[in-house]
Amino acid sequence: MKKLLIILITIGIAFQINGIAMAANNDNHQVSIMVVAINELAITGGNITLTINTATAGSGLNNVTDNTCALDWTTNSGTNKKVTGQLDTDYLAGITLAVNITVAGGNGTSQGNQTLISASAVDLVTGMHNEFVSGNTLGYTASAPTVSPVSETKTVTYTVIDQ
Amino acid sequence: MKKKVFIISILLCWFFIFPRGIFVFAASLSVTGGDIVLTISTAVAGGNPDPVTSEVNGLSYWANPQTYKITAKTSLVAPLFTLRVLAKNVQTGGSGSGGTAQAQITLSTTDQDIILGTTRGVLANPHTCILEYTASATAVQGTGSDVHIITYTIIRQ
Numbered sequence: 458m459k460k461l462l463i464i465l466i467t468i469g470i471a472f473q474i475n476g477i478a479m480a481a482n483n484d485n486h487q488v489s490i491m492v493v494a495i496n497e498l499a500i501t502g503g504n505i506t507l508t509i510n511t512a513t514a515g516s517g518l519n520n521v522t523d524n525t526c527a528l529d530w531t532t533n534s535g536t537n538k539k540v541t542g543q544l545d546t547d548y549l550a551g552i553t554l555a556v557n558i559t560v561a562g563g564n565g566t567s568q569g570n571q572t573l574i575s576a577s578a579v580d581l582v583t584g585m586h587n588e589f590v591s592g593n594t595l596g597y598t599a600s601a602p603t604v605s606p607v608s609e610t611k612t613v614t615y616t617v618i619d620q
Numbered sequence: 621m622k623k624k625v626f627i628i629s630i631l632l633c634w635f636f637i638f639p640r641g642i643f644v645f646a647a648s649l650s651v652t653g654g655d656i657v658l659t660i661s662t663a664v665a666g667g668n669p670d671p672v673t674s675e676v677n678g679l680s681y682w683a684n685p686q687t688y689k690i691t692a693k694t695s696l697v698a699p700l701f702t703l704r705v706l707a708k709n710v711q712t713g714g715s716g717s718g719g720t721a722q723a724q725i726t727l728s729t730t731d732q733d734i735i736l737g738t739t740r741g742v743l744a745n746p747h748t749c750i751l752e753y754t755a756s757a758t759a760v761q762g763t764g765s766d767v768h769i770i771t772y773t774i775i776r777q
Contacts, residue, residue, distance in 0.1 A: 482647050483773040486677065487655040488694075490701050490755040490766040492669065499665035529666025533759045589759045591666030 495533045498540065498617045500595075502526030507554075507599035517602025528558060529591040530617055537620040538585045541578035542571065545612040551604040554611070556581065557596040563588035570598065573613060583620055647688050648743065649774040651751075653677035658755040660701075671756040675708075678750050681774050682713060682741030689777040690719070690738065691731035695769040701757040703727045703768055707734040710749040716740025718747035724754070727770065736777060 507521045532538050542556055557570040558581045565585040573579065582593070653676045663669040681690065692705055706724040719738030741747045 482649060482775065483771055484649055484651045485769050485771040486651045486653070488703060488753060488768045488770050489655070489657045490660070490699075490703060490757075490768075491657060492660040492701060492757045492761070492763050492765070494763055495661065495663045495669050495759075497663050497665040529664075531663040531665050531667060531669070531759055533663075533669060533757070533762050535762045587760045587762055589663070589665075589667050 492533065495531060496538060496617045497531045498615055499529045500526060500615065501529060501591075502595070505597070507597060509599060509601050518600075518604070520598055520600040522599075523597045524594055526595040526597075527561075527591070528593045528595060528615060529589075530585065530593070531589040532585055532587070532617060534586055536586060537583065538617050539580050539620040540565070540582040540585070541616050541618060542573050542581050543578040543614050543616075544573045544575040545614070547575045548609050548611060549604065549607060552599070552601040552607075552609065554613075555598045555600075556613070557598075558582050559594040559596060561590055561592045561594070563590040565590070565593075570596075578614075578616065581615070585617070647681070647683040647774045647776075648746075649679060649681040649690065649772055651677060651770075651772060652680055653751075656753070658703075658753060660755060660757050663759070668758045669756075671754050673755075674753045675750050677753070678748055679707070679735075679772060680746045680748050681738065682743060682746045683716070683738050683774060684740055684742075686739070687777045688719075688738050688774050689733050690735040691773050691775065692725065692727060692734050693729055693731045693771055694727040695729070695771070696766055697729055699766045699768065700761060700764045701755060701766055703766070704754040704756075705734065705770070706752040706754075707749045708752050710735065711747060713741040713747045714745035715742070716747075718749065721749065724752075727768065731773065734772075738774070 502525050511519045555570050555572045560567050565582040571579045658672045660669050707721040710718040712718040716739035719735040725732045
């Protein structure tokens with residue numbers, strides 16, 4: 458009798474423990490985060506017109522400047538990036554457009570006033586990495602000291618690339 | 621003989637009354653939606669990379685009969701990036717309450733509450749919720765990957 462009782466209790470406990478084990482009180486899954494290379498650049502301020510219409514008597518036409526546009530950029534790269542600038546086509550002989558980017562923060566260094574050409578991209582800011590900066594002023598200077606009246610529209614393309 | 625029949629009867633009654641065990645505090649939880657990958661690949665120039673969210677996962681759970689809560693934690697001790705989770709759209713199953721979703725948490729290796737006050741529910745018609753994950757990174761943090769194993773636990777509150 459006692460033996461039977463022990464057997465039944467043992468079976469009972471086994472079933473009860475099994476019952477508990479079947480009710481899993483936790484679960485898990487894998488969540489991966491991948492951050493890939495991001496390099497973004499945008500111009501603010503839109504299109505501009507620089508009009509050369511003054512001169513100093515006895516000298517050529519006066520240069521014209523414009524500081525209304527800016528560049529914003531983001532790079533999460535750990536290695537240095539640079540911003541370059543390039544014209545789609547060159548201006549008529551005697552007309553030049555130069556730009557000087559004033560860096561508003563981050564790690565980049567301005568390369569100063571650079572004349573834009575179509576043949577190749579010129580370095581304007583170097584040493585950018587792991588940063589996001591907005592409001593980097595584009596300081597344009599147009600000059601045409603001895604050119605007859607003319608109107609020319611060009612497109613300037615800025616690019617953030619590996620240094 | 622009478623004694624034997626009596627004992628067997630008692631045991632049978634016991635199993636009918638407490639089919640889930642002597643310890644009537646029982647709860648169950650499962651994650652739905654499988655493993656996921658959150659890829660951060662965009663930014664607005666002049667700002668940090670854009671966060672990425674996912675709502676493809678959820679929880680299915682029941683608790684009986686006491687009040688339970690659900691906690692979440694990650695296995696990753698030193699993540700490169702930030703991973704947050706929010707329980708949303710809590711739906712009560714057949715009975716009781718699916719509980720109250722808590723504010724979004726940043727996952728760490730310590731259990732944190734995401735749902736409080738859940739009661740009852742049954743296996744056939746469990747409570748459910750959506751898990752909203754948000755991954756974020758800064759430009760300074762650079763590129764790379766984190767692999768988290770997120771564990772959800774339902775325990776007595």
